[in-house]
Amino acid sequence: MTAADANTPPSSRTRVRREAHRGLYDKATLHAIVDAAWLCHIAFADDHGVHCIPTACWREGEYLYIHGSNGSRMLKVAEAGAQVCVTITHLDGLVLARSAFNHSMNYRSAAIYGTFEVVSAEHKAAALDAFMERLAPGRGGEARPGNSKELAATTVLRISLAEAASKVRTGGPNDDEEDLDRAVWAGVLPMALRPLPPEQDRPATGVVAPDYVSEWAHQARRCHVDEVAG
């Protein structure tokens, strides 16, 4: 049994039960879902009950990474070895069927089970550099790097992607045969997380926008052409 097999869940608790045909267990699907995400939601339990906390994440190899202040309750609980479930969801569209009952959503989601491990002091800076590269490729050489005090105040954790499941819905509505001729608009209202125009903070003399900002602006302009023209 291996997570590389798209049809075989790596454990009992990662077996997709609802709409089981939407469950996928291969690395390529999982990596693509994680790599498209800026953040994840982490479920964990402590003395106050269960919590569900959003936080930034990134992937390196077969691990998902998170980071935060040493003082973070979630990080302290995770560091102590608590079982967690890390979930990423991309909403891709509203699926409008001909019957109310068959309405649905298109999405790509992944749930990762296990425990986090602490990234050691000697690997911490490199892990955070990888996060910066994910956020803004090349920026690591531009912003001031973390100093020893800042690095010491930051905890970096990672969780193996070995025990994970993806669940994906794509395509149009699945209507009942007898509803197909009903005179109602049916289809998908797709959506996506899209860039909006960059907002520069107090422009510094002689600083030109780096490639990742120009590219963001270019992508954003595609959404605002009529505003500029009109």
Add this chain to the structure above:
Amino acid sequence: MTAADANTPPSSRTRVRREAHRGLYDKATLHAIVDAAWLCHIAFADDHGVHCIPTACWREGEYLYIHGSNGSRMLKVAEAGAQVCVTITHLDGLVLARSAFNHSMNYRSAAIYGTFEVVSAEHKAAALDAFMERLAPGRGGEARPGNSKELAATTVLRISLAEAASKVRTGGPNDDEEDLDRAVWAGVLPMALRPLPPEQDRPATGVVAPDYVSEWAHQARRCHVDEVAG
């Protein structure tokens, strides 16, 4: 102590600890975050540990509603009175500071604690109608309504918004004074979940696009003007 006070958490576990100044506890903030969401993530625990499951949600008054198949594990656990944490997160932008350490994200999030209650059979259809109205205003009169069998197969649950906290970050980077003159681009790369062009499923004769589809298409065209023109 009341949830209507923006500065007072309704309970100990809803008190925002990290970046406490970003915590808000008023109804207006909470309602706006919930109403902007198509889905939430729900943390709950069962014999297999903690889980974090995405699902569609909507608000009516002081309650957040979810629905699903009677067979859903999450719904069965929630129906049995399990403590849950329901979290909604909108990512609004990447905040690029002059130092690596001060990078951040802009977001609006809300966490709701408590237990779900079952919406009774007599109120179920109305609750699902409200969900449809949220998805596509007016569509309730167009799609075939749920029949008794479909309604019987569907569970609708709701959770009070009384024990909740919102957390919001807006604005540009918060750099250290000594970094402000560093020659590096600083600011925000904003983003938003945006409509893409509707995809109709097997157009039916004589069916014109309803207003919510036309409006979706209009919003989406704003993102694709250069493709159409070019």
